[in-house]
Amino acid sequence: MIDVKQVGKRFGHFAAVQDLSFRVEAGEVYGLLGENGAGKTTTMRMMATILQPTEGDIEISGFSVRRDPVEVRRRIGILFGGDVGLYNRLTARENIAYFGSLYGLEPARLRERIDILSRMLDMEEFIDRRVGAFSRGMKQKVAIARTLVHDPDVILLDEPSTGLDVTAANIFRRMVSRMQDEGKTILFSSHNMGEINKLCKRVALIHKGRLRFAGTLECLREKFGIVDLDDIFMAVVEGSEN
Ligand SMILES: Nc1ncnc2c1ncn2[C@@H]1O[C@H](COP(=O)(O)OP(=O)(O)OP(=O)(O)O)[C@@H](O)[C@H]1O
Ligand SMILES: [Mg+2]
Numbered sequence: 001m002i003d004v005k006q007v008g009k010r011f012g013h014f015a016a017v018q019d020l021s022f023r024v025e026a027g028e029v030y031g032l033l034g035e036n037g038a039g040k041t042t043t044m045r046m047m048a049t050i051l052q053p054t055e056g057d058i059e060i061s062g063f064s065v066r067r068d069p070v071e072v073r074r075r076i077g078i079l080f081g082g083d084v085g086l087y088n089r090l091t092a093r094e095n096i097a098y099f100g101s102l103y104g105l106e107p108a109r110l111r112e113r114i115d116i117l118s119r120m121l122d123m124e125e126f127i128d129r130r131v132g133a134f135s136r137g138m139k140q141k142v143a144i145a146r147t148l149v150h151d152p153d154v155i156l157l158d159e160p161s162t163g164l165d166v167t168a169a170n171i172f173r174r175m176v177s178r179m180q181d182e183g184k185t186i187l188f189s190s191h192n193m194g195e196i197n198k199l200c201k202r203v204a205l206i207h208k209g210r211l212r213f214a215g216t217l218e219c220l221r222e223k224f225g226i227v228d229l230d231d232i233f234m235a236v237v238e239g240s241e242n
Helices: 040-047 069-075 092-102 107-120 136-148 166-181 193-199 217-224 229-239
Strands: 002-011 014-024 029-033 055-060 076-080 154-158 185-189 202-207 210-216
Touching: 002 040, 014 040, 014 055, 014 185, 014 202, 014 210, 029 040, 029 166, 029 193, 040 055, 040 076, 040 154, 040 185, 055 069, 069 076, 076 136, 092 107, 092 136, 107 136, 107 166, 136 154, 136 166, 166 185, 166 193, 193 229, 202 217, 202 229, 210 217, 217 229
Parallel strands: 029 185, 029 202, 076 154, 154 185
Antiparallel strands: 002 014, 002 055, 202 210
């Protein structure tokens, strides 16, 4: 469970996130929407205890990011889009294992987790090859596996499908559904409205760091009287100047 409670983040005088509140339940895939610079990554970084909120608090499975950051980190897996930062001279397996060992996983458990993830993400063919020569999509799969190696309850995915082709994006979507069935809490940011539409029932829409909407996609469409998510998005971005 993720409980965002009136959270704010200032960088100097600039408020990147203001008075933000929403809740994501276990077993839910929740979408975080907003244009470039809206505050999505900042919000996820606060959830992962990489950044401290300047106002409010966030609870992850009941633990406060302010008071119990160690407990939070143990329960959270985070994946950022863009440069995934793998060690090129190590194999896919070694990259994932390195992260697993940082989480204190026992060798036997680590082997088991890597086998499961490698099967789930269709990585068996290249799991023992060095990642230096991997394509972007292959690297992204390794990064996804690394995010999930310690079997976290709460999974934060910041534009995770960037660079994935249609097949890999499908594998990814199936994996998200499976994690949802396992009762994981999944927060997902994307600029791809088609993907949001396929994966999420509920979304939060933020604009310039403030919440504009939180609820089901049906409610969102009803509220704006527009069916197409891209059009709703544009209406929010263009319709408000504060
Ligand atoms: N470390 C920082 N110092 C100063 N300003 C920052 C910092 N990190 C983020 N910001 C600012 O906060 C705002 C929100 O940025 P954030 O990265 O959260 O947006 P985003 O919604 O993830 O955008 P995108 O869709 O482009 O990834 C931006 O104006 C950004 O410039
Ligand atoms: Mg971002």
